[in-house]
Amino acid sequence: MDSKFNAYLEELGKLDYSKMYNNDFLHTWDKTTDELKAMYIVADALRNLRERNISTRIFESGLAVSNFRDNSTRTRFSFASGTNLLGLQQQDLDESKSQVAHGETVRETATMISFMADVIGIRDDKFIGEGDAYMKEVSESVEQSWRDGILDHRPTLVSLQSDSDHPTQSSADMLYLINEFGGLDKLRGKKVAVTWAYSPSYGKPLSCPQSLIMLLTRFGMDVTLAHPEGYDLMPDLVEQAGKYAKESGCSFRKTNSMAEAFEGADIVIPKSWAPYAAMEERTKLYAAGDSAGIDKLEQELLAQNATHMDWCCTPELMEKTANGKDTIYMHPLPADINGVSCEHGEVANEVFDYHRDGLYKEASYKPYAVASMIFLQKAKDPVATLRALEERGEARWYEA
Amino acid sequence: MDSKFNAYLEELGKLDYSKMYNNDFLHTWDKTTDELKAMYIVADALRNLRERNISTRIFESGLAVSNFRDNSTRTRFSFASGTNLLGLQQQDLDESKSQVAHGETVRETATMISFMADVIGIRDDKFIGEGDAYMKEVSESVEQSWRDGILDHRPTLVSLQSDSDHPTQSSADMLYLINEFGGLDKLRGKKVAVTWAYSPSYGKPLSCPQSLIMLLTRFGMDVTLAHPEGYDLMPDLVEQAGKYAKESGCSFRKTNSMAEAFEGADIVIPKSWAPYAAMEERTKLYAAGDSAGIDKLEQELLAQNATHMDWCCTPELMEKTANGKDTIYMHPLPADINGVSCEHGEVANEVFDYHRDGLYKEASYKPYAVASMIFLQKAKDPVATLRALEERGEARWYEA
Amino acid sequence: MDSKFNAYLEELGKLDYSKMYNNDFLHTWDKTTDELKAMYIVADALRNLRERNISTRIFESGLAVSNFRDNSTRTRFSFASGTNLLGLQQQDLDESKSQVAHGETVRETATMISFMADVIGIRDDKFIGEGDAYMKEVSESVEQSWRDGILDHRPTLVSLQSDSDHPTQSSADMLYLINEFGGLDKLRGKKVAVTWAYSPSYGKPLSCPQSLIMLLTRFGMDVTLAHPEGYDLMPDLVEQAGKYAKESGCSFRKTNSMAEAFEGADIVIPKSWAPYAAMEERTKLYAAGDSAGIDKLEQELLAQNATHMDWCCTPELMEKTANGKDTIYMHPLPADINGVSCEHGEVANEVFDYHRDGLYKEASYKPYAVASMIFLQKAKDPVATLRALEERGEARWYEA
Secondary structure, X not given: OOHHHHHHHHHHHOOOOHHHOOOOEOOHHHOOHHHHHHHHHHHHHHHHHHHOOEOOOOEOOOEEEEEEOOOOOHHHHHHHHHHHHOOOEEEEOOHHHOOHHHOOOHHHHXXXXXXXXXXXXXXXXXXXXXXXXXXXXXXXXXXXXXXXXXXXOOOEEEEEEEOOOOHHHHHHHXXXXXXXXXXXXXXXXXXXEXXXXXXXXXXXXXXXXXHHHHHHHHHOOEEEEEOOOOOOOOHHHHHHHHHHHHHHOOOEEXXXXXXXXXXXXXXXXXXXXXXXXXXXXXXXXXXHOOHHHHHHHHHHHHHHHHOOOOOOEOHHHHHOOOOHXXXXXXXXXXXXXXXXXXXXXXXXXXXXXXXXXXXXXXXXXXXXXXXXXXXXXXXXXXXXXXXXXXXXXXXXXXXX | OOHHHXXXXXXXXXXXXXXXXXXXXXXXXXOOHHHHHHHHHHHHHHHHHHHOOEOOOOEOOOEEEEEEOOOOOHHXXXXXXXXXXXOOEEEEOOHHHOOHHHOOOHHHHHHHOXXXXXXXXXXXXXXXXXXXXXXXHHHHHHHHHHHOOOOOOOOEEEEOOOOOOOHHHHHHHHHHHXXXXXXXXXXXXXXXXXXXXXXXXXXXXXXXXXXXXXXXXXXXXXXXXXXXXXXXXXXXXXXXXXXXXXXXXXXXXXXXXXXXXXXXXXXXXXXXXXXXXXXXXXXXXXXXXXXXXXXXXHHHHHHHHHOOOOOOEOHHHHHOOOOHXXXXXXXXXXXXXXXXXXXXXXXXXXXXXXXXXXXXXXHHOHXXXXXXXXXXXXXXXXXXXXXXXXXXXXXXXXXX | OOHHHHHHHHHHHOOOOHHHOOOOEOOHHHOOHHHHHHHHHHHHHHHHHXXXXXXXXXXXXXXXXXXXXXXOOHHHHHHHHHHHHHOOEEEEOOHHHOOHHHOOOHHHHHHHOOOOEEEEEEEEOOOOOHHHHHHHHHHHHHHHHXXXXXXXXXXXXXXXXXXXXXXXXXXXXXXXXXXXXXXXXXXXXXXXXXXXXXXXXXXXXXXHHHHHHHHHHXXXXXXXXXXXXXXXXXXXXXXXXXXXXXXXXXXXXXXXXXXXXXXXXXXXXEEOOOOHHHHHHHHHHHHHOOHHHHHHHHHHHHHHHHOOOOOOEOHHHHHOOOOHHHOEEOOOOOOOEEOOOEOOOOEOHHHHHHOXXXXXXXXXXXXXXXXXXXXXXXXXXXXXXXHHHHHHOOEOEOOO
């Protein structure tokens, strides 16, 4: 037995995560700290097995249904990869090719796609309140159908980004940090700047920064949230992040200065997002079908954005951080890079390019985060199952 | 060995279904009664294995090609599920992304997608005569290519709905009834109302009611077909249903009164469809490219429909049936539900909601119907193969 | 052990193809003659195993990512089939559903889709220079990400057609000829006419004829390239084909007469393509966004084409060949057939129909060509791995 793998299993054995079995993964804040820790460990254990060419298939057959209500490359491939790693076949619910528009209820569609679905992954991040509501309804629907004896099992859900949270992204972020710093406990006391940055586009989701402040504070990191006035996140979540910080004995500060947030930071995560109030307004305008209003709002927001073009992650700003240009810079990608994807954006090309490998490594954890969430939802005894997989020792990639 | 499973195999051993091997499943009326019985038993046996977490993979690799020429959710997922259950990977032939429009013959496309296709599933239900003709041509094409030594095997076809028949749907319906009533023999003498119902949309396929009258009469059920004057089904099929009824010693009646059909019924299946004559006319108009004519026909049909808004499955009508509101109500879904998917539709919300679980269970058999059809087309000795699968005892979902 | 299979392995053991491991397959001319021979042998060996119902899965899990920047049926299904045969799950990168348009770099997208991708297949054949450049950039990107420790393996590339080469097609062509003539050595001295033919459409890629002249000359066939004046292929490739012919001691001639090329030919391969100069011009017009210019060019090219409607593979022309109507006629399909897919096209229906079976057999080798390329890129010791697969003897299609 591999010693690193063995250490994972030992650590895992000390945690209580029994409620994850047969449950969903919709928000990190639905989970206990033990459960999150278990999820990171299982992700690393699965990666360890794959890198040793040991198959981690726990399904001989079964579908992993995805429903992307917004474009996606990274998360789409992470879901396809993570589910394939466990033996499932991805099947996309393309609502435009289905009869969903036919007035069918969520409960009905959810049941119809679930007869042989072991997991359902959903991205629905466009409108405030809607993504979370939709996922909850799907979850309750399949739960109901399972209790009613229609489904012989309960397909579990994984959020692939809602309007409030992006758990597979922030979990990949955590896994990257854990592996970079050499352990979850090493993150305690690290200073992180979660900051807004300028983007020439409009209406970017709030879920990434929200997911981060809610997660980093739980593991004892000193988080500074920075954005221009008016670019608030959802107030409930900001309040809860403060509570998490208090509970874990770290700090959670807010500021309207990017420079202040960068000052002495060990990790910087600058990214654009839309003001919460504007997103609420947009949701109402869409509901009312007011396209003139939507256009007007878009113009206003772009104009407002344009007054904050100085919110860019430049080499000068990086100099203010704990380790200068070597300070960890993170982004969920794709970033708006000055002179590459746009004229002025979230980050200077020089900074992005210097951190490219780190950014890509950060992304490389997402398939494992997905697989880990599912694994914990599907394996009654994860320690025993992981051990059995190692003992089974089936080659993922067979070479004589 | 599981006693229920054993009973399935014993029953199966008494039937003659040898001609299903290496053959297609395009219409239920192409099949003998023994063959249909075998298909129901194998569906139940596969379900039994899956519910006992025993893998039913008979393919290590191989494609299941689908071609959906009309929208689909249920059947798309049933085909993906049923083929995945057997170990095949679904591959959709998206004609818009292919070179099919390039003037390529059906024979050529059919051969080109078949080099490693074990099964081909086709939905083509929009125009009278076309779906059946297309499937026949695909079948003959791959047969020819197999005989000519181009294909090393013969991919078999499964109809996922044509303009005349919807065999995977009506087979799911039969499986539901068999399991609800406790056996195929228990269905004999049951009174079934297959009736038209009002829908605010237009041009719904005839294949569902046709599939039902052709199937239920073969198994000794007393079928009443009800629709407003002018909403005839294909006359040949109606005539054949009468013959089937005679052969199996049951009755097949026609009426223009929904209430009459519901009177004393054990099972009611109200659903909208378009008049056969109008569908024939529409096919001609499309062929002639007469879009003004098509629009005019649509308006006429909608107006004609609107004179029959009283054809709705209401609580009052349900009271006329054998068991009142508890009488089995069936629908292939999605239904036009009053106040849910439309203002006035096929069924009152109260009735639909009361029968929701039954309706969803009905749908749950479709993946198994698909898998069973394919299994019988691919296993030379189904009894031995099913027994071997149980003995192999490989877990579908592995847990240590 | 099967004697034919054994012969393949013995032959394979004599060749040096070690550099194929962990490498790409972008052009046939990147490969040594030994490497190409190995690829043909492995394709035949995989086909031999499959036809004996022996599983050739070397992957328990893993993705095969495809990116089709142009329509495809044959190659799409060949890639899905060939990768499925090895155990991989195809995952299409649909750029329209991704965030690629978001200004993301090729390097980033390539890395993001590759965390669990074992192979990437790309079709990009529309614009001169672009397809090759894109594939090269993807290859270098994943190589870089692998070296930088971001990817735990190096996904290898297979070209599914660029603007210069169509290696899976020409490899299928070679496999067909090898199997028809009974061995690669039997092809030496055979006379092949690679000729242009009239098509009512415009802008067909040059990659098919280029791929052929570059390949056939390497294996000692006497190649005549025929096209109307002005329909030149890329000059570098034509020159290189001449060098190949010299090296292998055969002839490579050019002519502007279809009849001359057919004279005494053992194999004829008539197909339409666009003039190289016009394709270069078109690429520039697209780059400049000059849609009026593009329309004008299209009209000019169609008019130019129309002056060469006599370039059609007729029964009369076939009479000039070595074996008259029985001389091998090849085409990558779909062909423009007179009176079938168009009024006047590349080939008379009579000729096409007489050769239909051969044409379809030609196509049947493409999935094996794809699988063989990947196999050699993924198996360090292909002989040992093939032998082990035969010994493992797992059924692809399980029947008790």
